[in-house]
Structures are given as structure tokens and as C-alpha cells.
Amino acid sequence: MSKRVLIVDDAAFMRIKLKDILEKNGYEVVAEAQNGNEAVEKYKEVNPDVVTMDITMPEKDGVEALKEIKAFDKDAIVLMCSAMGQQTMVMDAIRAGAMDFIVKPFDTERVIKALDKAVS
Amino acid sequence: MEDNxxxxxxxxxxxDENLIILNQEVLNLEQQPEDKGIIDSIFRAAHTLKxxxxxxxFTTMASLTHAVENVFELVKQEKLGVDTHLISLIFETLDTLTDIVEHIRDDSEEDVEISSLVSRLEAVSNQTEGELTVNESKAKKQDTFTYDFPHLEVSDYVAIESATSSGYTLFQIGVKxxxxxxxKAARAFLVISKLEQLGDFVQMKPSAEELEQGNIDDSFALYxxxxxxxxxxxxxxxxxxxxSEVWIEAVTDAQSVKQSSDLEASETIEKVESKASATTQTGRSASRQTIRVDLTRLDQFMNLVSELVIHRTRLEDLSHKNNVVELNEPLTQVERITSELQELVLQLRMQPFNVVVQRFPRMMRDLTNELGKDIQFLTEGEDTELDRTVISEIGEPLIHLLRNAADHGIEMPDEREKAGKPRTGTIKLSAYAExxxxxxxxxxxxxxxxxRFIEESAKRKGISTEGxxxxxxxxxxxxxxxxxAASVTGISGRGVGMDAVKEKIASLNGTIETTSEVGTGTTFRITLPLTLSIIQSLLVTVGEHTFAIPQAVIDKVNRFEETEAISVHHKEVYLYEGKTIPLIRVADVLNTPxxxxxxKHIIVVLIGDNYYGLIVDDLIQQKEIVIKKLGKELNSVPHFLGSTILGDGGIALILDVTSICTRKKVTVHE
Known part of the structure; x- marks a missing residue:
């Protein structure tokens, strides 16, 4: 059975792009969220196998959302999506329990590799 | 493909951006074949393209970039040296890539033939691969040693001993x-935070602090x-x-580590150096960060600001006429803000000269090789900013001039030597604001x-050179x-003459002139307007008309008495700061009473190195005006840059002072 993914990103463009990449590679995108609050809600609602979490988002950022998801489910597998130059934020996320991270702009090969590794 | x-x-x-980077960096690489930063940057760009x-x-493009990437992978690993042959091959590949991209852009099929190029690139890679198998065992051994293990202190050994005696194992771990x-630092951090859950770190290199600051090479090592x-x-x-690799080994004898870590001390220095260059590299690319803006939006923005300025001027005028005092304060604010907006939008439209220049070194290199000449190409003032319209149009004439200089100007090395000149000729392209x-x-x-040659050629073509x-x-x-050109070469003389260059530059409101001395060299001087839209101007009247004179050319404004006009050789001159300068009566030039x-007032203007005195009637005021181009129908009317709308809704023509002052020369020529 294909793995169920929750995509979190405030930019619709990135969500479409990522969804496209994932679905072409056998993942099932079960929900999308466009900010941290929505991410936490959706996580509780759909209980996905893996989450791709953008870092910079309005209302609640990705690192905060990651912490709340981890508090709710300590085994949650969360991959951070970061832009270049957000190294400090990425390190914060790793401290908070992020499984891995992918750097934008997305390279299909890398995204899939990271996800495959994360869910294995 | 549709979804994409x-x-x-x-x-x-x-x-496009990555292709420019590649062209530039490959050129740099030819000069500094050892520079790691350049190689990295090439590799990155090729990788991104792929x-x-x-x-x-786009499979054709992908496979070609893949082949290039492979070659640079080897260069990066220092398994392949950089020579002229390789550089030329890479340039050829870049040209083909550019072709492919153009094909894709035109929506035509990717039908560029690449198989021979790919096989040549592969030959380069394989050639070293062959050598590689011979040295494979040696290379592998070296791999293990590339990890730069941290030094262990005496206290560390104590800790290790007490840990191993209570059932712990010491691991030497290297991660690439x-x-x-x-x-990379965050990647390393991720691995380290996972390791942290499995045991305790004795020492780590780079240290945790260094990692947090992002200081890391491709690998890190720890105990x-x-x-x-x-x-x-x-x-x-x-x-x-x-x-890419996790190397892990259980260490049974802590003391053996001590020796090997001492051995690696010399390698450490090298690493530090390469790290330093890598840091400057990232610093450079970070400072280049920009946001892309659609050009049409920028133009729209520019137009809106222009409109805003016009209406602000009208508002000021109305408030002034009706004496509405309460409006003064908000109007001042509006004025300040619109001025800032104007300045900003002008800056937005400006692009550094470098945008044009960056493709020339590559072109000059190819030309030099093609012609068998020795040419040094220098550039200066790449930071000089110009309106983007000018930037986007000036490239073509410059290419023509540069090609001419290389082809017809610079002599063959032997010929130069005979003439007592250095074998290497120099062509310098510079830009500066004036x-x-x-x-x-x-x-x-x-x-x-x-x-003499020109004269002869002119005669053959029936152009009179009399007098x-x-x-x-x-x-x-x-x-x-x-x-x-005595013979038409492949480089210049393709039928597009210098007249086309002149015409192009004229269409940008610019001028071109040349000074040349036989045996010494040639200079082309192109004068271009800095911006084409909003200028500070002085409004003056001549008879019943109002004209605007661009402030930038004005040196001084004085009252003028008829007695001050001196007649010399049937020409009127004026004494300005001890020098006589030509007097020009604007009313006469424009044929208006x-x-x-x-x-009367005299406006002293500076055009190039020469002063001229313009006689006008009255001065009205200094004003910022928006240049509205005259319609095509009025293209043949000389002496005007354009028109502008005044506060009262009236129209003023903007004088093209350069054209007015140099008008006599023009008539002599034609």
C-alpha cells in the first residue's frame, strides 16, 4: 500500500509541485495544509505516514507545528522543506525531532530518496 | 511534458542564468585551473541544469549536461587536469546546450545532434577512469584517510578507558x-543528532559550535x-x-588512534584553506540574491509614476493659483513621496553595464583563437548603470565594434613585433557616467x-572625399x-556596416564618434543617455513658447546684455570664465521669433568637453519633468528630445541641447 503523505506549505505552487512529484512516485497525498495550525489539525485528522513541512509559513511556522505534532505523536515522521539559507531553522527542527529535510528548489530524485528513507 | x-x-x-554562470566560470577556470571555488560553481551549475x-x-539536454557533470566530477576529484583542449570541448558543449535551449524555447523538437559530443565527453571521462582502475586500491585507501579526525586530549583517553571498561565500545565514525x-552543516547536524541518541561523543570535528555556524566541508568525523x-x-x-558514505570502525586500542590522529595534522592545514575559499564562495552568491520582476510590470510601474508626477504638478499649480493654504502641507508630503518613488523606479530600471559585458570575454576568447592573434581583452566600469532599454539594445553594436577591433584593428603578432609593439594586442571596453x-x-x-585606405575605398564606391x-x-x-575590410572574413564584414551601428546608437538617443591614429590604435566613444524618462529641467521661454532644458547639461545661468556678444570670424562668441565660447541664439535655431x-538670459551648457552659451528670453522655474516621446511622425524634426505636460496642462518641448550646439558640425558634414 502506498504511503500516505500530508503536504504542508503556504505556497500553492509548491504544494502542487510536490504533490505532482509524490504522486508520480507512488505516494498518496491524503491532505494539504497551508499553515502550521492547519498542519496540526490535519495531522490529527488524517494521521498520515509522513509529513512534508515547509518552514516559513504565516500564523504558525513549520518548526512550531513540528513540535506540536511531535507532542501529539512522538513517532511522527516529519520531513522539513527548507529554502537555502535557513540552516539555523533547519537545525532547530532537527533538535525538535525532524526526521530529515529537503532543500528547495525540489529535485525529484532527492525528494523521493529522502521520503523513501524516512518511511523505510 | 504538458504538466510541466x-x-x-x-x-x-x-x-539562462546557469548557462551564463557556466560560460563565465569556465572562462575563469581557464585562467585559474586550480581554483576549487570555480570548479565547484561549474559543477553546481551543470548539476542544476541537469x-x-x-x-x-528534456532528455537530450539532460544527457548532455549529465556528460558535462561527469567530466567535472573528475576535475573536482582532481583525477582530471584542466587544459585548453578540455576548455574548448566544454565551450563547444555549452554552445550546443544553448542551441538546445533555444530549440526548446521555440517549441521545436529537441533535434540537436549531440551523440558525437557526448561520446567525446565520455572519452574524456573514461580515459581517466582507465587510469583509475590501476590505482583503485590506492585510491580507496586514500578515501579512508580523507576523514579529518579530531585530536584526542589526555582527558579523552581517560574517559574512553573508563567507558570501554564498563561495556561501551569506541567507534571512529566518518560521514561524507x-x-x-x-x-551541509544541517545534514551533518541531522546525522549527529541521531548518533547522539545512541551514545556519547568524545570529540567531533568540526566542533558542534562550528557546525551550528555552518562551517563544514563535505565530511565530518567523530569519536x-x-x-x-x-x-x-x-x-x-x-x-x-x-x-554519500558512512564509515564506521570499532576501535579496540585507543592508543592507536592517538598516532594516526597525529599523522593527519599536516592534512588539516589544507582543509582549512579550502574551507576558507568555500566560505567566500557562498558569501558571493548570497549577495547576488534578487527577486525577479516581470519587465512589463516594471514599465507599467514607471508609467504610473510618470502620470502621478504630472498630476502632482497640476495639483501644485491649482493650489498655488487658488491660494489654498491648507493644501500646502499634504502637498509637500506628496511631493516628497513622489520624488522618492521616482528615484526608486528609476533605480529599478537601471541595470549594470555588466549585464551586457559578461558575454564578451567568451566571445573575445573565441575570436582570438579563430584569428590566430594574441589579444588581451580588458573591461572597466562594469558597475556603471544604464537604463534597461539601453542595456538591452547596446549589446549588438558593441559586439560589432569589438569584432571589428579584433579583426581589423589588432595586427598579427609578428606584424606587431615588427612595428615595435608588444605581440599581444589590447582591446579595452570601458563605461563611466558623465x-x-x-x-x-x-x-x-x-x-x-x-x-588613405578609406579614401581609396570611398572613391571606388563613388563617395567624394574632396576637401x-x-x-x-x-x-x-x-x-x-x-x-x-579588404576581404570579407567570417568575423566581421557580414554586410552590417558601421552605419548600422551608428543608427542603432542614434535610436537610443546616443552618439558615436571615433578618433584614430595610424599605427597606434582606434578609439570609439559612444555617448548614451543615463535614463530616458524623468529629468530635472529648467523651463525657459523663447518668444511665446515654453521650452525645457535638461538640468544636467547646464553649467551656469546669467543675465545677458547684447553688448556681451562678441563677433569673431562672423560668429558670435561670449566670454565665459576667461574663455570664448560659441553663442547660440535658440530663437534663430528654432526659427521662432x-x-x-x-x-535675455544666457544658459551656459557643457557638452562633452565644450561649453556653449544658449540665449533664451525669460526663465520660468526649475522643474522635474516627465519625458514623453514625440510620435513617429515627428522623428525628422531635429533639436527636441521630446515633450512634457506642464502643471497647467500646457505642453513644453524639451530641447536636445547636444543637437542644437553641434548642429553646425552636422551641416558641414552633410
């Missing part, structure tokens, strides 16, 4: 991050004491992406424009349909 259509624009933008092409499904991975097995540790770390104009010059130290001075004869190269009774 929305990314097309982005794809082309980034592809990734994008593959994502978009994918070379092209972004945010870990853990109760877990080697396999469990490997598995924990394996879950992270973009890690008042509200930018001067672009191309100077070569070649054989110069020989007036012309040598300088005037040299200007004939701008005459339509004139070419001095001047008012007899009003006081």
Missing part, C-alpha cells in the same frame, strides 16, 4: 555528505562511545538522505584607421554601405 508547462518560464530563466532538464523531460548537497553494535549505528544513520550621460568606449592598440581632413575621412566608416522687449 507552468514551470517553463522559471525553467528558462534559471537555465536536474531541471530531467524534471522537464553528498558533495552537491545544500546546507563515539556506545553500547550499540556497529550495524545498529549504521542503520540509525542510514535513514538520512544526501549522505553628467546625465554614460560614455562607453572601445579602445584598441591596433593599426588604426588609415585615411576633407583626415579626421573627416576617418568618419566615413559610418557612411552607409562602407566597409574597409524672440520677444524684443524682455530681458
Amino acid at each position: 508547462s507552468i514551470y517553463r518560464d522559471l525553467f528558462f530563466e534559471e537555465t 536536474g531541471m532538464a530531467a524534471t522537464m523531460g 555528505v553528498d558533495e552537491d548537497s545544500m546546507m 563515539l562511545v556506545s553500547k550499540e553494535s556497529k550495524e545498529d549505528i549504521l542503520e540509525a544513520v542510514d535513514g538520512s538522505s544526501e549522505i 553628467g546625465n550621460r554614460v560614455i562607453v568606449s572601445i579602445v584598441d592598440d591596433g593599426k588604426g584607421l588609415n585615411p 576633407m581632413t583626415d579626421e573627416q575621412i576617418q568618419q566615413l566608416i559610418f557612411h552607409p554601405g562602407f566597409s574597409t 524672440s520677444s524684443e522687449d524682455s530681458l
Whole structure:
């Protein structure tokens, strides 16, 4: 059975792009969220196998959302999506329990590799 | 491919950008074949191109970039040296890539033939691969030693001993991050935070602090004491992406570590150096960060600001006329803000000269090789900013001039030596701002424009040179349909003459002139307007008309008495700061009656190196005006830059002072 993914990103463009990449590679995108609050809600609602979490988002950022998801489910597998130059934020996320991270702009090969590794 | 259509624009933008980087960096690499930063940057750009092409499904482009990437992978690993042959091959590949991109852009099939190029690139890679197999065992051994293990202190040994005696094992762990991975420090941090859950770190290199600051090469190394097995540790770390190798070994004898870590001390120094260069590299690319803006939006913005300025001026006028005092304060604010907006939008439209220049070194290199000449190409003032319209149009004439300089100007090395010149010729392209104009010059130290040759050629073409001075004869190269080349080469003389260059520059409101000395060299001087839209101006009246004079050319304004006009050789001159300068009566030039009774003023302007005195009637005020171009129908009317709308809704013509002051020369020429 294909793995169920929750995509979190405030930019619709990135969500479409990522969804496209994932679905072409056998993942099932079960929900999308466009900010941290929505991410936490959706996580509780759909209980996905893996989450791709953008870092910079309005209302609640990705690192905060990651912490709340981890508090709710300590085994949650969360991959951070970061832009270049957000190294400090990425390190914060790793401290908070992020499984891995992918750097934008997305390279299909890398995204899939990271996800495959994360869910294995 | 259809699903990707929305990314097309982005794809082309980034592809163009990466191709420019590649061309530039490969050129740099030829000069500094050892520079790691350059090699890295080439590798990155090639890799990005490959990734994008593959994502978009452009297989031809992907396989070609893949082949280039492979070659640079070897260069990066120092398994392949950089020589002229390799550089030329890479340039050829870049040209083909550019072709492919153009094909894709035109929506035609990717039908560029690449198989021979790919096989040549592969031959380069394989050639070293062959050598590699011979040295494979040696190379592998070296791999293990590339990890730069930290030094262990005496206290560390104590800790290790007490740990191992209570069932812990000491592991030596080396981790390599994918070379092209972004945010290597965060990658390392990820692995380290996973290892941290399995045991305790004894020492780590780079240190945790260094990692947090982002200081890391492609690898890091550490000592870990853990109760877990080697396999469990490997598995924990394996879950992270973009890690190319994890090397792990249980250490039974802590003292043996001590010796090997001493051995590596000398290597450490090298690492530090390469790290330093890598840091400057990232610093450079970070400072280049920009946001892309659609050009049409920028133009729209510009237009809106122009409109705003016009209406602000009208508002000011109304408030003034009706004496509405309460409006003064808000109007001042509006004025301040619109001025700032104007300045900003002007800056937005400006682009550095470098945008044009960056493609020339490559072109000059190819030309030099093609012609078998020795040419040094220098550039200066790449930071000089010009309106983007000018920037986008000036490239073509400059290419023509540069090609001419290389082909016809610079002599063959032997010929130069005989003439007592250095074998290497020099062509220098420079740009600098002068008042509200930018001067672009191309100077070569070649054989110069020989007036005799030009004269002869002119005669053959039926152009009369009667009574012309040598300088005037040299200007004939701008005459339509004139070419001095004895034979038409592949490089210049393709039928597009210097007259086309002149015309193009004139269409940008610029001028071009040449000075040349036989045997010494030729200089082309192009004068271009800095911006085309909003200028500070002085409003004046001549008779019943109002005219605007661009402030930037004005040196001084004085009252003028008729007695101050001195007649010399049937020409009127004026004494200005001890020098006589030509007097120009604007009313006469424009054929409009001047008012007899009003006081006259003289406006001293500086054009190039010369002063001129313009006589006008009255001065009205200084004002910022928006240049509205005259319609095409009025193209043939000389002496005006355009028109502007005044506060009261009236129209004023903007005087083209350069054209007015140099008008006499023009009539002599024609």
C-alpha cells in the first residue's frame, strides 16, 4: 500500500509541485495544509505516514507545528522543506525531532530518496 | 511534458542564468585551473541544469549536461587536469546546450545532434577512469584517510578507558555528505543528532559550535562511545538522505588512534584553506540574491509614476493659483513621496553595464583563437548603470565594434613585433557616467584607421572625399554601405556596416564618434543617455513658447546684455570664465521669433568637453519633468528630445541641447 503523505506549505505552487512529484512516485497525498495550525489539525485528522513541512509559513511556522505534532505523536515522521539559507531553522527542527529535510528548489530524485528513507 | 508547462518560464530563466554562470566560470577556470571555488560553481551549475532538464523531460539536454557533470566530477576529484583542449570541448558543449535551449524555447523538437559530443565527453571521462582502475586500491585507501579526525586530549583517553571498561565500545565514525548537497552543516547536524541518541561523543570535528555556524566541508568525523553494535549505528544513520558514505570502525586500542590522529595534522592545514575559499564562495552568491520582476510590470510601474508626477504638478499649480493654504502641507508630503518613488523606479530600471559585458570575454576568447592573434581583452566600469532599454539594445553594436577591433584593428603578432609593439594586442571596453550621460568606449592598440585606405575605398564606391581632413575621412566608416575590410572574413564584414551601428546608437538617443591614429590604435566613444524618462529641467521661454532644458547639461545661468556678444570670424562668441565660447541664439535655431522687449538670459551648457552659451528670453522655474516621446511622425524634426505636460496642462518641448550646439558640425558634414 502506498504511503500516505500530508503536504504542508503556504505556497500553492509548491504544494502542487510536490504533490505532482509524490504522486508520480507512488505516494498518496491524503491532505494539504497551508499553515502550521492547519498542519496540526490535519495531522490529527488524517494521521498520515509522513509529513512534508515547509518552514516559513504565516500564523504558525513549520518548526512550531513540528513540535506540536511531535507532542501529539512522538513517532511522527516529519520531513522539513527548507529554502537555502535557513540552516539555523533547519537545525532547530532537527533538535525538535525532524526526521530529515529537503532543500528547495525540489529535485525529484532527492525528494523521493529522502521520503523513501524516512518511511523505510 | 504538458504538466510541466507552468514551470517553463522559471525553467528558462534559471537555465539562462546557469548557462551564463557556466560560460563565465569556465572562462575563469581557464585562467585559474586550480581554483576549487570555480570548479565547484561549474559543477553546481551543470548539476542544476541537469536536474531541471530531467524534471522537464528534456532528455537530450539532460544527457548532455549529465556528460558535462561527469567530466567535472573528475576535475573536482582532481583525477582530471584542466587544459585548453578540455576548455574548448566544454565551450563547444555549452554552445550546443544553448542551441538546445533555444530549440526548446521555440517549441521545436529537441533535434540537436549531440551523440558525437557526448561520446567525446565520455572519452574524456573514461580515459581517466582507465587510469583509475590501476590505482583503485590506492585510491580507496586514500578515501579512508580523507576523514579529518579530531585530536584526542589526555582527558579523552581517560574517559574512553573508563567507558570501554564498563561495556561501551569506541567507534571512529566518518560521514561524507553528498558533495552537491545544500546546507551541509544541517545534514551533518541531522546525522549527529541521531548518533547522539545512541551514545556519547568524545570529540567531533568540526566542533558542534562550528557546525551550528555552518562551517563544514563535505565530511565530518567523530569519536563515539556506545553500547550499540556497529550495524545498529549504521542503520540509525542510514535513514538520512544526501549522505554519500558512512564509515564506521570499532576501535579496540585507543592508543592507536592517538598516532594516526597525529599523522593527519599536516592534512588539516589544507582543509582549512579550502574551507576558507568555500566560505567566500557562498558569501558571493548570497549577495547576488534578487527577486525577479516581470519587465512589463516594471514599465507599467514607471508609467504610473510618470502620470502621478504630472498630476502632482497640476495639483501644485491649482493650489498655488487658488491660494489654498491648507493644501500646502499634504502637498509637500506628496511631493516628497513622489520624488522618492521616482528615484526608486528609476533605480529599478537601471541595470549594470555588466549585464551586457559578461558575454564578451567568451566571445573575445573565441575570436582570438579563430584569428590566430594574441589579444588581451580588458573591461572597466562594469558597475556603471544604464537604463534597461539601453542595456538591452547596446549589446549588438558593441559586439560589432569589438569584432571589428579584433579583426581589423589588432595586427598579427609578428606584424606587431615588427612595428615595435608588444605581440599581444589590447582591446579595452570601458563605461563611466558623465553628467546625465554614460560614455562607453572601445579602445584598441591596433593599426588604426588609415585615411588613405578609406579614401581609396570611398572613391571606388563613388563617395567624394574632396576637401576633407583626415579626421573627416576617418568618419566615413559610418557612411552607409562602407566597409574597409579588404576581404570579407567570417568575423566581421557580414554586410552590417558601421552605419548600422551608428543608427542603432542614434535610436537610443546616443552618439558615436571615433578618433584614430595610424599605427597606434582606434578609439570609439559612444555617448548614451543615463535614463530616458524623468529629468530635472529648467523651463525657459523663447518668444511665446515654453521650452525645457535638461538640468544636467547646464553649467551656469546669467543675465545677458547684447553688448556681451562678441563677433569673431562672423560668429558670435561670449566670454565665459576667461574663455570664448560659441553663442547660440535658440530663437534663430528654432526659427521662432524672440520677444524684443524682455530681458535675455544666457544658459551656459557643457557638452562633452565644450561649453556653449544658449540665449533664451525669460526663465520660468526649475522643474522635474516627465519625458514623453514625440510620435513617429515627428522623428525628422531635429533639436527636441521630446515633450512634457506642464502643471497647467500646457505642453513644453524639451530641447536636445547636444543637437542644437553641434548642429553646425552636422551641416558641414552633410
